[in-house]
Amino acid sequence: MTATRRKKPRASVRETVRLETRAAYRQAILEAAEVVFGRVGYQSARMADVAAEAGVAAGTLYNYFKSKEEIFESILERAGDEFYGQFLAHINIEDPLARIDAFMRAAFQFMEERGGLFSLIFAGVGIVEWGEQRIHKRSTRNSEVHERIEQLTAEAVAAAVAAGQLRDDLSVDELTEMLRGLTDALVFAWYRRGCPPDLAARVDVLLDIFLNGARKP
Amino acid sequence: MTATRRKKPRASVRETVRLETRAAYRQAILEAAEVVFGRVGYQSARMADVAAEAGVAAGTLYNYFKSKEEIFESILERAGDEFYGQFLAHINIEDPLARIDAFMRAAFQFMEERGGLFSLIFAGVGIVEWGEQRIHKRSTRNSEVHERIEQLTAEAVAAAVAAGQLRDDLSVDELTEMLRGLTDALVFAWYRRGCPPDLAARVDVLLDIFLNGARKP
DNA sequence: TTGACATGAATCACTATTCATCTATATGAA
């Protein structure tokens, strides 16, 4: 997918050297775009800004990407894959509740590390989807990643229900929805506070309320 | 605030009639804008679309509003006030938990009735704020309304804690945050399903999980 | 006849994208 984005390089001795260089440019552009998009949002970000941030000329961007949108999608795609990877890393934890716990922690840690991108990724998984969905239809790829993540969570919840760890008088969907909501809420609030380095630590509150509720025993 | 938006009408005998007419135009424009913004989003909505929907010429819009943004803010403002009103209506319920319950139901009912505007209002109270905040800074007024609503909720939560109805080993802020998150989650999911008429009914699940948690007793 | 105001074509601003050029490097003959 990434490969088809630009003219195929001619086969030659130069190949290796050129590729190195091209890859570096590509990388620089993506990183710059991530910074700029993260700072001012997709709409407000100007290609000129991205070019400046990357230290290249505006025209150069188009030697590596077809359009602004393609750059955006590349970012979403990359970040989405990384995010998904964080989930996969804990897929094998046997105990359902422990798995959910691990998922949440992994997700929060990822958020915390890439705060600026929040509105493009995690957010891209719902929030931005609403705020901007009509502005640019989201990359299909990113949606897939999103769905798979929801899927992993739902599976864990289902397993927990099956294991008698979670209530069975509510549907798995409802439980998953709520879990997701609590997660969003924390990230939301954290983002609003300016992304201080305390997000990961708050998972405990999330799980506590999700599992035990807010009512005084 | 609304009054300062256009040239002051001259005092004259026509006044009454003119005002009537002007008010009608203004109203039509706002309603049209609400429809169009709700349908395609602020960014994608064209003034020409709004004009067409309102059945007036594009230029006419500018006889009533300074700019596209001002129209948007007027909508947010109006909707925000209505939304806030729904909360105020239950402010006097004594029992804190009952008050929270009433708040949630009122909010959901409002959502359900104005689904199309979701992303401009309730959403405008957080979700869109992130998705688009850099695209157009939100109206100060709307932010105020938002804050006041959060305030009302937080007060109810605090009262519940004080009354021994909610846990006191978590901060009021944390509890409120979670409540808000659960609310968002439901509306989110509902919106994604295409706004079917079942939102209000789901408040029970929300409160159930918030109060009792998801763990199997 | 006059003034308020609706009209919509013309203007203006903003940017993504294109493209004619220019630069730097690689190649290969001397």
Place this chain on the structure above:
DNA sequence: TTCATATAGATGAATAGTGATTCATGTCAA
């Protein structure tokens, strides 16, 4: 090793599309 030439690809000025906003004009009620 050195120089002439070719070429990938960097450059940024020019283009082009979009759509908000303006304004000269026409209409209608008083």
